[in-house]
Amino acid sequence: DIQMTQSPSSLSASVGDRVTFTCRASQSISSYLNWYQQKPGKAPKALIYAASSVQNGVPSRFSGSGSGTDFTLTISSLQPEDFATYYCQQSYSTRPITFGQGTRLEIK
Amino acid sequence: QVQLQESGPGLVKPSETLSLTCTVSGGSINSYFWSWIRQPPGRGLEWIGYIYYSGSTTYNPSLKSRVTISLDTSKSQFSLNLTSVTAADTAVYYCARDKGDKLFDFWGQGTLVTVSS
Numbered sequence: 001d002i003q004m005t006q007s008p009s010s011l012s013a014s015v016g017d018r019v020t021f022t023c024r025a026s027q028s029i030s031s032y033l034n035w036y037q038q039k040p041g042k043a044p045k046a047l048i049y050a051a052s053s054v055q056n057g058v059p060s061r062f063s064g065s066g067s068g069t070d071f072t073l074t075i076s077s078l079q080p081e082d083f084a085t086y087y088c089q090q091s092y093s094t095r096p097i098t099f100g101q102g103t104r105l106e107i108k
Numbered sequence: 109q110v111q112l113q114e115s116g117p118g119l120v121k122p123s124e125t126l127s128l129t130c131t132v133s134g135g136s137i138n139s140y141f142w143s144w145i146r147q148p149p150g151r152g153l154e155w156i157g158y159i160y161y162s163g164s165t166t167y168n169p170s171l172k173s174r175v176t177i178s179l180d181t182s183k184s185q186f187s188l189n190l191t192s193v194t195a196a197d198t199a200v201y202y203c204a205r206d207k208g209d210k211l212f213d214f215w216g217q218g219t220l221v222t223v224s225s
Contacts, residue, residue: 001169032210034210034211034212036212042217043202043204043215043216043217043218044153044202044212044215045215046211046212046213049209049211050209050211055211055213087152087153089153089210089212091209091210091211094158094166094210095166095169096155096167096168096169096170097143097155097168097210098155099152099153099154099155100152101152102152102153
């Protein structure tokens with residue numbers, strides 16, 4: 001299995017802050033990396049695909065970068081609705097598809 | 109707008125079979141991959157497996173011996189059977205769609221299944 005490790009596990013920030021989440025794969029996955037946002041009691045929502053492409057309808061303050069084993073998700077200016085848990089997911093291998101353990105973004 | 113809706117029992121006894129159905133509306137079930145993903149309470153996401161509209165399946169090796177995913181295109185539904193359940197299978201179960209790139213772009217709302225006697 002390709003292990004996905006996210007850091008930090010939780011993060012406190014304020015509205016207007018720039019925040020960055022990190023995801024590391026246990027082997028190279030090229031750019032086969034997706035990011036999701038999940039709010040309590042809701043299904044995850046796709047934000048970024050192929051490491052850096054923004055999904056339709058996602059605000060431009062969200063951006064992704066990276067390739068190989070190291071990836072980042074950046075929110076340029078936090079909005080109140082951005083406080084949630086963020087997951088990365090590798091789409092390089094389906095044996096199996098794996099997610100990171102998540103980073104919880106909390107209000108400072 | 110594509111919508112997915114999970115349905116099935118919210119309580120299953122240990123050693124029995126968990127059965128869920130996902131109904132797809134607002135779009136075709138053809139030409140897509142359809143997955144089941146679960147999330148134990150307070151924990152992360154685990155991909156269970158997917159079925160292609162042609163009927164071919166791929167499962168998570170950790171669950172493969174207990175999982176069957178099937179498709180009924182006439183009803184725009186796909187289903188999950190998970191046998192010999194234990195408390196460790198207690199989770200919110202989601203169904204989701206991907207276009208082949210393994211990005212889950214549409215999800216159901218999720219259904220909590222509790223394994224308990």
